Amino acid sequence: MFGVDEMRPSAAMRFPFIFTLFALLTLLAVRSTLAQDARIFRLDGGNSTYAFGVNERGELQTLYWGGRLGPNDRFPPAQSYPEWASFDSSYSTTPQEYVGWGAGLFTEPALKVSFADGNRDLVLHFVRITVNSQQSQEVLLKDVFREIYVTLRYSVDPETGILARSAIIENHEKLPVVIEQAAAAQWTLPPARYTLSYLTGRWAGEWTLNQEPIHAGARVIESRRGSTGHQANPWFAISRDDSQERAGPAIAGEEHGEVWFGALAWSGSWRITVEQDQLDSVRVTGGFNPFDFGYELEPGERLETPVFYGGYSDHGLGGASRLLHRFELAHVLPQAPEPKPRPVIYNSWEATEFRVDEPGQVALAEKAASIGVDRFVMDDGWFGQRKTDNAGLGDWYVNPEKFPNGLKPLIEKVHALGMDFGLWVEPEMVNPDSDLYRKHPDWVLSFPGRPRTEQRNQLVLNLARSDVRDYIEGVLDRLLTENDIAFLKWDYNRNWSEPGWDQVPVAEQRRVYVEFVHNLYSILADLRKKHPALEIESCSGGGGRVDLGILHYTDEVWPSDNTDPFDRLSMQDGFSYAYTPQIMMAWVTDSPHWLNGRSTSLTYRMLSSMQGSLGIGANLNHWTSEDFATAKRLIAAYHSVQPTIVRGDLYRLLSPLDGSEVSATETVSRDKGQAVVFAFTHSTQEGRGFPLLQLQGLDPAAEYKIGWIEGKGIPGTAASASGAWWMRHGIQLDLHGDFQGAAFRLDRQH
Ligand code: DGJ
Numbered sequence: 001m002f003g004v005d006e007m008r009p010s011a012a013m014r015f016p017f018i019f020t021l022f023a024l025l026t027l028l029a030v031r032s033t034l035a036q037d038a039r040i041f042r043l044d045g046g047n048s049t050y051a052f053g054v055n056e057r058g059e060l061q062t063l064y065w066g067g068r069l070g071p072n073d074r075f076p077p078a079q080s081y082p083e084w085a086s087f088d089s090s091y092s093t094t095p096q097e098y099v100g101w102g103a104g105l106f107t108e109p110a111l112k113v114s115f116a117d118g119n120r121d122l123v124l125h126f127v128r129i130t131v132n133s134q135q136s137q138e139v140l141l142k143d144v145f146r147e148i149y150v151t152l153r154y155s156v157d158p159e160t161g162i163l164a165r166s167a168i169i170e171n172h173e174k175l176p177v178v179i180e181q182a183a184a185a186q187w188t189l190p191p192a193r194y195t196l197s198y199l200t201g202r203w204a205g206e207w208t209l210n211q212e213p214i215h216a217g218a219r220v221i222e223s224r225r226g227s228t229g230h231q232a233n234p235w236f237a238i239s240r241d242d243s244q245e246r247a248g249p250a251i252a253g254e255e256h257g258e259v260w261f262g263a264l265a266w267s268g269s270w271r272i273t274v275e276q277d278q279l280d281s282v283r284v285t286g287g288f289n290p291f292d293f294g295y296e297l298e299p300g301e302r303l304e305t306p307v308f309y310g311g312y313s314d315h316g317l318g319g320a321s322r323l324l325h326r327f328e329l330a331h332v333l334p335q336a337p338e339p340k341p342r343p344v345i346y347n348s349w350e351a352t353e354f355r356v357d358e359p360g361q362v363a364l365a366e367k368a369a370s371i372g373v374d375r376f377v378m379d380d381g382w383f384g385q386r387k388t389d390n391a392g393l394g395d396w397y398v399n400p401e402k403f404p405n406g407l408k409p410l411i412e413k414v415h416a417l418g419m420d421f422g423l424w425v426e427p428e429m430v431n432p433d434s435d436l437y438r439k440h441p442d443w444v445l446s447f448p449g450r451p452r453t454e455q456r457n458q459l460v461l462n463l464a465r466s467d468v469r470d471y472i473e474g475v476l477d478r479l480l481t482e483n484d485i486a487f488l489k490w491d492y493n494r495n496w497s498e499p500g501w502d503q504v505p506v507a508e509q510r511r512v513y514v515e516f517v518h519n520l521y522s523i524l525a526d527l528r529k530k531h532p533a534l535e536i537e538s539c540s541g542g543g544g545r546v547d548l549g550i551l552h553y554t555d556e557v558w559p560s561d562n563t564d565p566f567d568r569l570s571m572q573d574g575f576s577y578a579y580t581p582q583i584m585m586a587w588v589t590d591s592p593h594w595l596n597g598r599s600t601s602l603t604y605r606m607l608s609s610m611q612g613s614l615g616i617g618a619n620l621n622h623w624t625s626e627d628f629a630t631a632k633r634l635i636a637a638y639h640s641v642q643p644t645i646v647r648g649d650l651y652r653l654l655s656p657l658d659g660s661e662v663s664a665t666e667t668v669s670r671d672k673g674q675a676v677v678f679a680f681t682h683s684t685q686e687g688r689g690f691p692l693l694q695l696q697g698l699d700p701a702a703e704y705k706i707g708w709i710e711g712k713g714i715p716g717t718a719a720s721a722s723g724a725w726w727m728r729h730g731i732q733l734d735l736h737g738d739f740q741g742a743a744f745r746l747d748r749q750h
Pocket of ligand 1: 379424491539541558560
């Protein structure tokens, strides 16, 4: 223990001091006869290195996470940190890879367990490591006395350096244990000045980027809602940039500085805790949300956590998101490693809401086909007794008044027009006014004898039940078998209220938080297997279920019900920190917009949506011939550059945030052969010109020719110039006024 007088070093000095002290102690005391490398494990990928080791007590200790180190670099042996006076034991101060709650731990545990005899102390020690390959390792930990085993899984992507981490907890005791808290992983960074970035929002206001300095204590981002939620998204980034060397607050650099980031692959209740501990280390712990959690493991049973992905970039937040985008395309999405660009869709919702019928949908389909749409999607209203949101959910038969001959005539017409057909469903929900609920009132999440809170007049089916799971899969399988449906828009329009499951013993009821999500994933997986051409969108009243878990099974997401093209610029900006534009559906809808009453031109709306995967959601019955011509021209232009927009490297050139009057993005194809730029004004003040755009990511030596999609440059703008010119000299757009947009492409000349 340090004496009080020794506890004086400033925050910045403490760690070098502690490290030096331990380096000396290590030299003096030879504690282990094992060769040091036998107890140090390292994973390298892309531009990053991750290392951990077994310390003298047998704990698995984090050693390094950051930029790629030399192949011959050697880490000193893992050595536990000292206790901090008598108040924080060494167990609390030492960064562990996966720490059990026990031994006086005051920081966030990875695992907290209650044993049948009342013991709640858990201390995990290293047992063995299995190196599957250079990219994949499994570490077995065990409690010091009890038969609780934890397998930590690590695999690193050689290209991006993104690590996938998860844990499997096994009970080999003679009695059940209750898992009260289980993280997928913990990540630790050494003391420094950091800025935390994270995403929050609400219905119609998702994807707000928050940035704040990390101070002592914890910042919790979470969902207690049973699903991912609009209010926070399971992604974080921690930046340490040049400003740490200057006075003043730290800031997150867009294209410079070190960034550590992570995303949790889980579509149920989740929690990520970012904590600066007593000695200024920063730890990130993420996994199942411990709120109301309690997963009983019978002897011999195991619980597997979701995967927590983590990565590192030394090119700021821009570099971090480019790595994540590449990783999602290559490893997460169902069509990985080469997902097809999304078809340009038409969706009926904003045009007709629940008032769908065969002639109305055919009329829209004809107009959609005329502007070059690839996929026609009929939204809510086609099934059961669905006329409003009061009735019908759960009854997945075709409404005979609206579609007297079933869906086939509409689908055939859509095909004849050269499009494929998609359909809206909301399988996990039921309206009390439905045949399904009348037959199975016990199928919903609820506590017996308690009120059942309705939201949007609907209740949540308990998908954790195997009969409910099988029913949903069966109904959807039949729908897809009987009809030629290329695409399902899978909606989910409320969160859980009373999460009861009284048909199983009390001790098993809280498994609902896990089993519900596993069954959802297994239905999606089975449907894709049985219908290999099927594509699926994850929608939850907009962006309420977007995470790397659901993205293993769904090809795209609906980021928000807010389709206002100006609001979308900042939402799309926020979205892009965590998710690739490939999955970001963006519809062009009517003006003035229903949410803000804002009027914008069709061109502006089209350009805003063309930054992601384009869709049309307007009422085409109200369009003029000029509107049709504009949309047709811009859809054709979009098709010709779509692979670059959705699969290229994204540079956020000018941020739309913080009341910015202007914004701009650029995407560059992976081979640097093409770049596509979008630029927007919110308003022009005092006649100011649009800021100079200095492009990024081009080949400086190659010649690039400019092609205008919309708008123009100031007089004298080059028609062709080197990559160096576009990046250093830059381009000045002739763009001014309120809600104006411009777009151009640069094509490398051979
Ligand atoms: C919410 C979705 O986000 C909308 O796009 C639409 O599908 C409605 N549900 C239909 O009820």
